[in-house]
Amino acid sequence: MSDELRRQARRHLGQHFTRATAWRSPEMLVVVRSEGCYLWDDRGKRYLDGLAGLFCVNMGHGRADIADAAARQLKQLSFATNWSAAHPPSVEAASLIAELAPADLGVVFFVNSGSEATESAIKFAREYHLSQGRPERCKIFSRHMAYHGTTLGALSATGIPQFRSAFLPLLPWFRQVPNTLGWENEGDVPTSALSCVTAIEEAILEEGPETVAMLIAEPVQNVGGVMVPPNGYWQELRRLCDEYGILLCADEVICGFGRLGHWFGSQRNGVVPDIITFAKGVTSAYAPLGGMIVREPLIDALLDSSVGMFTHGVTWGGHPMSTAVAVANITAMRDEHVLDHVLALAPSFRAGLDDLAERHQIVKEVRGDGFFYGVELMAGRDAGRHLSAEEKATLCRDVLPRLLQQSGLMTRADDRGPAMLMLSPPLVADREVIGELLGMVDEVLTGAESWLASWT
Ligand SMILES: Cc1ncc(COP(=O)(O)O)c(C=O)c1O
Numbered sequence: 001m002s003d004e005l006r007r008q009a010r011r012h013l014g015q016h017f018t019r020a021t022a023w024r025s026p027e028m029l030v031v032v033r034s035e036g037c038y039l040w041d042d043r044g045k046r047y048l049d050g051l052a053g054l055f056c057v058n059m060g061h062g063r064a065d066i067a068d069a070a071a072r073q074l075k076q077l078s079f080a081t082n083w084s085a086a087h088p089p090s091v092e093a094a095s096l097i098a099e100l101a102p103a104d105l106g107v108v109f110f111v112n113s114g115s116e117a118t119e120s121a122i123k124f125a126r127e128y129h130l131s132q133g134r135p136e137r138c139k140i141f142s143r144h145m146a147y148h149g150t151t152l153g154a155l156s157a158t159g160i161p162q163f164r165s166a167f168l169p170l171l172p173w174f175r176q177v178p179n180t181l182g183w184e185n186e187g188d189v190p191t192s193a194l195s196c197v198t199a200i201e202e203a204i205l206e207e208g209p210e211t212v213a214m215l216i217a218e219p220v221q222n223v224g225g226v227m228v229p230p231n232g233y234w235q236e237l238r239r240l241c242d243e244y245g246i247l248l249c250a251d252e253v254i255c256g257f258g259r260l261g262h263w264f265g266s267q268r269n270g271v272v273p274d275i276i277t278f279a280k281g282v283t284s285a286y287a288p289l290g291g292m293i294v295r296e297p298l299i300d301a302l303l304d305s306s307v308g309m310f311t312h313g314v315t316w317g318g319h320p321m322s323t324a325v326a327v328a329n330i331t332a333m334r335d336e337h338v339l340d341h342v343l344a345l346a347p348s349f350r351a352g353l354d355d356l357a358e359r360h361q362i363v364k365e366v367r368g369d370g371f372f373y374g375v376e377l378m379a380g381r382d383a384g385r386h387l388s389a390e391e392k393a394t395l396c397r398d399v400l401p402r403l404l405q406q407s408g409l410m411t412r413a414d415d416r417g418p419a420m421l422m423l424s425p426p427l428v429a430d431r432e433v434i435g436e437l438l439g440m441v442d443e444v445l446t447g448a449e450s451w452l453a454s455w456t
Pocket of ligand 1: 112113114115116118147148149150218222251252253254279280290
């Protein structure tokens with residue numbers, strides 16, 4: 001049965017971002033069950049979910065309350081739109097999210113994914129400026145190596161060369177600016193003088209500030225090395241956007257809904273953006289849902305203008321089941337004090353990772369916050385030896401996946417920027433689960449070091 005399923009999967013199931021060897025592998029992973037922080041494959045092997053699915057199963061797997069909310073809603077009202085109309089679960093979800101969002105971010109526009117959320121923000125920024133008599137403000141700034149999604153608008157904002165190159169030319173009015181990686185190496189300078197800030201201002205001036213519509217950035221950028229920004233960095237982004245009339249969008253597809261121990265990463269960074277995009281954790285992946293939250297005065301300005309409408313929408317935006325799931329998920333997250341749990345456990349999670357870093361020469365550095373970490377790898381820390389391109393590719397694409405599978409830790413090695421082992425478990429992981437996860441990482445790092453020793 002399992003082998004037949006694998007055969008059919010290899011033939012009929014389109015795999016996302018999957019190399020031919022993995023797509024055609026007779027050993028393709030087939031996951032059949034999940035509960036709490038664990039998943040089981042069809043052969044009965046248990047895995048600890050070290051990536052919360054794809055940074056999304058925030059409340060853990062297999063919760064009956066969320067599943068029941070979906071079933072109840074489907075029986076009550078299976079579908080109605082948010083096109084010149086409303087229905088109770090979308091209104092309830094929007095109101096709940098607006099209450100949790102910072103300041104006057106009070107209007108929630110639902111779509112189905114993070115990519116669609118990015119598309120929505122790009123289109124909103126352009127149409128907002130158009131409505132205010134500024135049609136020339138159409139350029140979008142994003143940061144090098146940032147992942148904002150895969151649809152062509154979102155991909156134009158995505159700054160990962162490997163994902164962009166097959167689709168060039170992308171949309172013309174996008175520009176990538178430096179991210180914050182390595183800011184610590186610039187010495188004791190004020191944040192406003194760091195090159196990751198000054199380069200953005202230079203790019204704005206070069207393009208002409210009157211042509212720039214929006215800057216989009218993650219509170220903590222995932223791809224390229226889990227970049228925690230320096231203190232005051234987001235305040236600088238806010239200052240630049242205010243000074244030059246640019247909308248500031250925080251892409252909170254990963255950072256939103258508790259990943260950093262706050263409802264939104266923007267609250268961690270202490271800045272009110274104009275737009276927040278979200279997806280993933282809003283439903284803990286019990287149903288597809290994404291969206292953007294916009295400051296109320298901006299919506300009013302658009303609606304009160306001669307444009308009079310946000311010219312954008314999708315059939316399933318705010319689907320009753322998905323928004324009912326969001327309500328159940330967010331309510332559980334709030335009532336079970338999950339954000340407090342993340343803040344309370346994060347220091348020992350971090351300390352455990354730092355301890356592993358000290359004991360393993362293959363670890364260059366650990367970066368992250370809350371329940372969101374990346375372990376950057378190199379060939380030998382004390383020797384200052386970096387991985388060759390071949391070592392990095394083999395380590396991330398063959399060796400680590402095999403070691404992770406053996407140890408029963410489900411997560412990814414990411415080689416799109418520096419070689420990273422990603423760790424982002426469900427937010428409900430307790431001390432015991434985090435301890436088990438750290439033990440597995442220890443085992444995987446030991447295996448990777450042995451492989452490196454035999455390779456060199
Ligand atoms: C920061 C960020 N933005 C946008 C997206 C795109 O989301 P989706 O895969 O739901 O389209 C992702 C996906 O991982 C993401 O991490």
